[in-house]
Amino acid sequence: MQTNTHEIADRIFRLSTCVPDAAPGGFTFNQFLIDADEPLLFHTGPRRMFPLVSAAIARILPLKRLRWITFGHVEADECGAMNEFLAAAPNAEVAHGANGCMVSLEDLCDRPPRRLADGEVIDLGGKMIRHIDTPHVPHNWEARVIFEETTRSLFCGDLFTQTGDGPALTDGDLVGPALAAERMFHATALSAATGSTIRRLATLKPEMLALMHGSSTRTRCGESLLELATAYDELTALH
Numbered sequence: 341m342q343t344n345t346h347e348i349a350d351r352i353f354r355l356s357t358c359v360p361d362a363a364p365g366g367f368t369f370n371q372f373l374i375d376a377d378e379p380l381l382f383h384t385g386p387r388r389m390f391p392l393v394s395a396a397i398a399r400i401l402p403l404k405r406l407r408w409i410t411f412g413h414v415e416a417d418e419c420g421a422m423n424e425f426l427a428a429a430p431n432a433e434v435a436h437g438a439n440g441c442m443v444s445l446e447d448l449c450d451r452p453p454r455r456l457a458d459g460e461v462i463d464l465g466g467k468m469i470r471h472i473d474t475p476h477v478p479h480n481w482e483a484r485v486i487f488e489e490t491t492r493s494l495f496c497g498d499l500f501t502q503t504g505d506g507p508a509l510t511d512g513d514l515v516g517p518a519l520a521a522e523r524m525f526h527a528t529a530l531s532a533a534t535g536s537t538i539r540r541l542a543t544l545k546p547e548m549l550a551l552m553h554g555s556s557t558r559t560r561c562g563e564s565l566l567e568l569a570t571a572y573d574e575l576t577a578l579h
């Protein structure tokens with residue numbers, strides 16, 4: 341396995357590792373490094389992927405400069421290596437929503453995490469990160485996304501998860517492949533609030549969707565969120 345790195349927006353890097361056996365056609369695990377005065381990592385990758393991911397980051401900036409360790413929710417692929425990163429970067433803090441901190445991270449993190457209020461913005465110096473709570477969307481009580489305001493980039497986490505090892509950026513449809521993966525994995529915690537939570541993200545008017553599992557896109561971002569919301573509403577009604 342190897343970790344490929346692409347700059348998908350100004351000083352925003354996608355680190356992508358395809359695991360061939362994780363799904364038919366492979367399955368990517370992507371982290372995003374936002375290079376600013378206070379560099380931020382979104383997703384750490386699993387603990388066992390730390391050597392690959394940390395080496396990829398070190399080709400862009402010294403690991404010890406990392407200031408913020410962030411992720412969508414508490415699962416191994418999102419945050420399995422957070423303590424390895426805390427050890428490698430002495431000034432780094434985990435930052436997450438209050439619920440995730442209270443329920444899990446104040447226990448799991450080797451240093452106390454920073455609790456963020458819904459809508460709170462961290463000024464990274466050159467980039468601005470807004471924290472948005474999305475409980476149970478796509479799964480887990482502590483689920484959240486982040487939105488980088490200067491580039492209007494929405495870091496979607498597991499939303500739009502798709503299989504395969506596509507390019508870093510695509511102009512192709514995101515919703516069809518996401519629904520195919522949903523039929524395979526049943527990973528989304530479908531509820532009456534799923535569609536409306538995703539619709540709320542469309543009001544941010546994102547100009548990039550950065551996916552944890554799959555290609556990112558800079559086209560039809562709001563439309564894709566609305567189509568995904570409608571598709572989940574339909575699936576919820578079938579349950």
Ligand SMILES: [Fe+2]
Nearest residue numbers: 413415479498
């Ligand atoms: Fe997940």
Ligand SMILES: [Fe+2]
Nearest residue numbers: 417418498552
């Ligand atoms: Fe994930």
